[in-house]
Amino acid sequence: MSYNQPCDTFFVEDNTFQQQQQQQPRPNSQEYIKMMGRRRQEAMANELSRQACDAYMDDIIDHMASMEDATMPDVASIEIQQEIQWFMRPYLIDFLIEAHSAFQLLPETLHLAVNLLDRYCSRRVVYKRHYQLVGCAALLIAAKYGDKKERVPMIRELKSMCCSLYDEEMFTQMEWHVLNTLEWMIGHPTVDSWLQLALLEGPEYEDMTVEHMSWYICEMALYHKEFVSVKPSAMARASLALSRDILGCPEMDTYGQVDSELMLSLSRQLNQPSSVLARKYAAPHLSRVSEVLRRFLLQQAAMSQCHVTPPTPPAEPTTNQKPMQQHDVYSTPQKVYGQHVINGYLTPPITPEGEYFGPGNGNEIKPYQTSAPRCPITPTPQAQMQYSQQQQYQQQPYQQDIVMQ
Numbered sequence: 001m002s003y004n005q006p007c008d009t010f011f012v013e014d015n016t017f018q019q020q021q022q023q024q025p026r027p028n029s030q031e032y033i034k035m036m037g038r039r040r041q042e043a044m045a046n047e048l049s050r051q052a053c054d055a056y057m058d059d060i061i062d063h064m065a066s067m068e069d070a071t072m073p074d075v076a077s078i079e080i081q082q083e084i085q086w087f088m089r090p091y092l093i094d095f096l097i098e099a100h101s102a103f104q105l106l107p108e109t110l111h112l113a114v115n116l117l118d119r120y121c122s123r124r125v126v127y128k129r130h131y132q133l134v135g136c137a138a139l140l141i142a143a144k145y146g147d148k149k150e151r152v153p154m155i156r157e158l159k160s161m162c163c164s165l166y167d168e169e170m171f172t173q174m175e176w177h178v179l180n181t182l183e184w185m186i187g188h189p190t191v192d193s194w195l196q197l198a199l200l201e202g203p204e205y206e207d208m209t210v211e212h213m214s215w216y217i218c219e220m221a222l223y224h225k226e227f228v229s230v231k232p233s234a235m236a237r238a239s240l241a242l243s244r245d246i247l248g249c250p251e252m253d254t255y256g257q258v259d260s261e262l263m264l265s266l267s268r269q270l271n272q273p274s275s276v277l278a279r280k281y282a283a284p285h286l287s288r289v290s291e292v293l294r295r296f297l298l299q300q301a302a303m304s305q306c307h308v309t310p311p312t313p314p315a316e317p318t319t320n321q322k323p324m325q326q327h328d329v330y331s332t333p334q335k336v337y338g339q340h341v342i343n344g345y346l347t348p349p350i351t352p353e354g355e356y357f358g359p360g361n362g363n364e365i366k367p368y369q370t371s372a373p374r375c376p377i378t379p380t381p382q383a384q385m386q387y388s389q390q391q392q393y394q395q396q397p398y399q400q401d402i403v404m405q
Contacts, residue, residue: 103153
């Protein structure tokens with residue numbers, strides 16, 4: 001056995017890394033000075049940008065608000081479409097989210113693409129077979145407008161994602177037709193832009209979980225018709241406030257007042273996320289906010305079940321009948337009546353016969369008793385007609401005696 005060979009089952013000291021570090025050329029003083037100069041320039045540029053942003057913040061917000069009003073889709077016009085129905089929207093949004101994730105585009109690119117899609121459907125008649133083509137053209141325009149050049153999808157890639165349903169020329173023609181329909185007005189202040197303004201100052205700027213949760217809620221709203229006409233500024237404020245409530249963060253002042261009804265509508269849709277969207281936000285680089293939201297909803301459901309009061313047992317019927325007292329004397333057995341009183345004559349009680357106390361029956365009076373027990377005999381009432389006849393018979397002699405006197 002050779003002891004000089006390295007063993008794979010134990011750690012072995014190796015100086016390969018140190019040798020590689022020694023072989024690498026060290027940067028000279030001039031390159032180091034240039035690198036430090038570039039860093040200082042970037043820091044100065046960021047500081048100047050922040051100062052300019054603070055100085056022109058009011059003007060920026062006013063311009064974004066005016067652009068927001070000018071680039072909103074019309075839901076009533078979309079409902080007039082003959083072939084396009086609202087139940088088709090979730091399928092197209094799933095496709096756009098998958099394409100957006102595959103090309104690794106910016107978050108505002110997705111919201112801009114959906115805005116272009118809705119604005120085009122508000123002005124033009126769209127056939128069902130061209131609905132996916134319009135979505136691809138909107139995503140292509142949005143990527144060219146605000147994303148990096150190397151991330152812009154190629155037409156052949158979009159054709160492959162559509163399973164070669166459309167030719168490459170159809171993508172170009174649809175892109176041109178969308179731009180002409182919208183009169184080349186592409187700019188739109190998306191939800192992400194308003195979120196960046198709200199998160200610019202505060203503890204959430206360092207915590208990316210709040211921002212990712214807001215993205216998740218805003219993209220969840222893209223699937224539903226009721227949020228198409230909601231302004232991005234209101235959506236950003238509501239989603240940010242809802243994210244803070246879910247994550248337990250303190251409330252912060254945002255640009256404008258939060259719509260409580262919009263927050264309630266968003267909270268109702270949290271239990272029904274799309275599987276494509278939930279899988280996207282289960283990634284580690286997005287803080288796994290879909291799992292965080294799922295655990296939060298389960299916790300809320302468990303707490304609501306704990307606070308449910310048990311059902312009240314039914315009340316037992318009570319009677320006003322007093323308990324019968326037991327005495328040393330014989331008494332006539334009585335029937336126990338309930339709360340309801342029967343109209344008319346009651347059933348007479350059961351009376352023992354005269355032979356009940358006869359000799360040989362075991363019920364004779366014992367010698368040690370000082371007085372015989374009372375056993376009243378209750379007479380059986382006669383019929384009402386007989387009683388009335390006897391009464392008339394008894395009254396007639398009495399009337400005759402009065403007349404004679």
